[in-house]
Amino acid sequence: MIGPLIQSGFIPQAWDNIIAVFLGAAFGFALESSGFSSSRKIIGTFFGYDFVVVKVFFTAAITASIGLLYLDYLGLVNFSLLYIQPTFMTSAIVGGIIMGIGFSMGGFCPGTSLCAAAIGRIDGMVFFGGMFIGVFLFSESFPFWEKMYYSGSQGPKMINDALGISAQLFTLFLVIVAVGMFYGAAWVQRKVKKVEY
Amino acid sequence: MQRKYTILSILLVVLALGLVILPKKTNKTETDPKVLLSALAEKSRFLTTDLVSKRIIENDPTLLLIDLRPADQFKAFALPGAINIQPESILSDSNSELLKQLGKDIVLYANSDLASEKAWLLCARYVNYSRLYIMKGGLNEWYNTIVMGTDVAATASSAEFDLVNFRKAARQYFTGAGQTTEKTATEKTPVKITVVRKAPKSSSGGGC
Missing domain, CATH: 3.40.250.10 (Rhodanese-like domain)
Structure with missing residues (x-):
C-alpha cells in the first residue's frame, strides 16, 4: 500500500504545495495543448460544433475512476484515505447555476481562463479579473451567504452509495454512458454546420 | 481516425467490465x-x-x-x-x-x-x-x-493512602456501599486518655 503518497507517509507533508505547483503546471499544459485556452472552442459545446470539453472531462473521469479502482484492487492505493469533497446540496445547485451562466457567457471556466491569460489572450484576462472581483465580493459578503453556503450538508457522499450499487458497477455504467455520449456528440457534430475559428 | 477512437472506446468498456467481473478482494491487510x-x-x-x-x-x-x-x-x-x-x-x-x-x-x-x-x-x-x-x-x-478494596499499612506513603482513599470513593460510586460499612470517626474505639501528672517540682524554698 503506497498511495495516496502523502497520507500514507511515502512523501512528507511538506512537499504538498510543491507538488501542487507542478501538478497545476502540468494541468495548465494539458488544457492549453487540448485547445482549452480558446473560448470559441469551449463554447462550441453549447452550439454543437465542438464537443472537445465534454469529451476531455468525461475521458478524465472514466480514466481516473478505472485507474483508481484497479490500483485499489492491486493494493497500491488505499481508497479509504482519499479525500472526498463533502456535499452541500443547496450551495452546489446555486454555485452550479452561477458557474454555468459564467461558463456559457464568457466561454471559460476558471482554469481555462488562467490558461488563456497566460498565453496573452485579453478575454481570458478580463474573465480572470471578473472572477477575482466575484471572489472578493463573495468573501466580503460571506456572513450574508453563510447560512445558505453550509445548508444541505450531506458529508462526503459517493454517488454509487446513494444508488446502492458498487463503485465498479457504477464505473461500468459511466463508461457506457461516456462512450455513447462520444458517438452521440460525433453524430451531432456532423449534423451542425461547421464553424471555422 | 475513427478507428482509433473505436479501439479506445472498446478498451475502456472492457477495462470497466473487468472491474465488475473481478472477484471481490478480501480487504484484510496484515500488520508487519x-x-x-x-x-x-x-x-x-x-x-x-x-x-x-x-x-x-x-x-x-x-x-x-x-x-x-x-x-x-x-x-x-x-x-x-x-x-x-x-x-x-x-x-x-x-x-x-x-x-x-x-x-x-x-x-x-x-x-x-x-x-x-x-x-x-x-x-x-x-x-x-x-x-x-x-x-x-x-x-x-x-x-x-475497587469493590473489595485493599488495606494499607500505617507506614505507607501518602501516594498509597491516596490510592486507597480513591478506591474507597470509587467503591461507593460503583456499588453504593461504603457509607454504612466504613468506619466513621464516632465508631472508632475512643482512645483512653490517661493523664499523667508531673510530680510537682520540689520547691526551691530556702535560701540560696
Missing part, C-alpha cells in the same frame, strides 16, 4: 510481524483498573469500554457505559465502524486478561487501531481492587 512484536512488548496498552474507574467516574467522553464476556454475564453485570462485543466478531464490519471512531480510547476488558489479549492481538494484527487498550487484570482485578 516486526511491528506487531514490538507492539506486543510495549506495555503501554495496559490501563490499571484504578485509571479506568477514575475515567468512568469523571464521565470521560473519550472512553469507550468494550466488554468481551458472554452476553449473559454482560447482562448480569458490566461496567457503566460498556458495550458488549463477542471476541470472535470483533473484526466484523459493524464493530469496526464502532471501534475506529476518532478521538476515542477503546478499552477492552473481560473476566481476566485472556480474552482481551486475544481480541487486542486480532485488532493489532488486522486493523491496527491507534488507541486500543486493555484493562489490566479484567473484571476480576477490578473487583479485587
Whole structure:
C-alpha cells in the first residue's frame, strides 16, 4: 500500500504545495495543448460544433475512476484515505447555476481562463479579473451567504452509495454512458454546420 | 481516425467490465510481524483498573469500554457505559465502524486478561487501531481492587493512602456501599486518655 503518497507517509507533508505547483503546471499544459485556452472552442459545446470539453472531462473521469479502482484492487492505493469533497446540496445547485451562466457567457471556466491569460489572450484576462472581483465580493459578503453556503450538508457522499450499487458497477455504467455520449456528440457534430475559428 | 477512437472506446468498456467481473478482494491487510512484536512488548496498552474507574467516574467522553464476556454475564453485570462485543466478531464490519471512531480510547476488558489479549492481538494484527487498550487484570482485578478494596499499612506513603482513599470513593460510586460499612470517626474505639501528672517540682524554698 503506497498511495495516496502523502497520507500514507511515502512523501512528507511538506512537499504538498510543491507538488501542487507542478501538478497545476502540468494541468495548465494539458488544457492549453487540448485547445482549452480558446473560448470559441469551449463554447462550441453549447452550439454543437465542438464537443472537445465534454469529451476531455468525461475521458478524465472514466480514466481516473478505472485507474483508481484497479490500483485499489492491486493494493497500491488505499481508497479509504482519499479525500472526498463533502456535499452541500443547496450551495452546489446555486454555485452550479452561477458557474454555468459564467461558463456559457464568457466561454471559460476558471482554469481555462488562467490558461488563456497566460498565453496573452485579453478575454481570458478580463474573465480572470471578473472572477477575482466575484471572489472578493463573495468573501466580503460571506456572513450574508453563510447560512445558505453550509445548508444541505450531506458529508462526503459517493454517488454509487446513494444508488446502492458498487463503485465498479457504477464505473461500468459511466463508461457506457461516456462512450455513447462520444458517438452521440460525433453524430451531432456532423449534423451542425461547421464553424471555422 | 475513427478507428482509433473505436479501439479506445472498446478498451475502456472492457477495462470497466473487468472491474465488475473481478472477484471481490478480501480487504484484510496484515500488520508487519516486526511491528506487531514490538507492539506486543510495549506495555503501554495496559490501563490499571484504578485509571479506568477514575475515567468512568469523571464521565470521560473519550472512553469507550468494550466488554468481551458472554452476553449473559454482560447482562448480569458490566461496567457503566460498556458495550458488549463477542471476541470472535470483533473484526466484523459493524464493530469496526464502532471501534475506529476518532478521538476515542477503546478499552477492552473481560473476566481476566485472556480474552482481551486475544481480541487486542486480532485488532493489532488486522486493523491496527491507534488507541486500543486493555484493562489490566479484567473484571476480576477490578473487583479485587475497587469493590473489595485493599488495606494499607500505617507506614505507607501518602501516594498509597491516596490510592486507597480513591478506591474507597470509587467503591461507593460503583456499588453504593461504603457509607454504612466504613468506619466513621464516632465508631472508632475512643482512645483512653490517661493523664499523667508531673510530680510537682520540689520547691526551691530556702535560701540560696
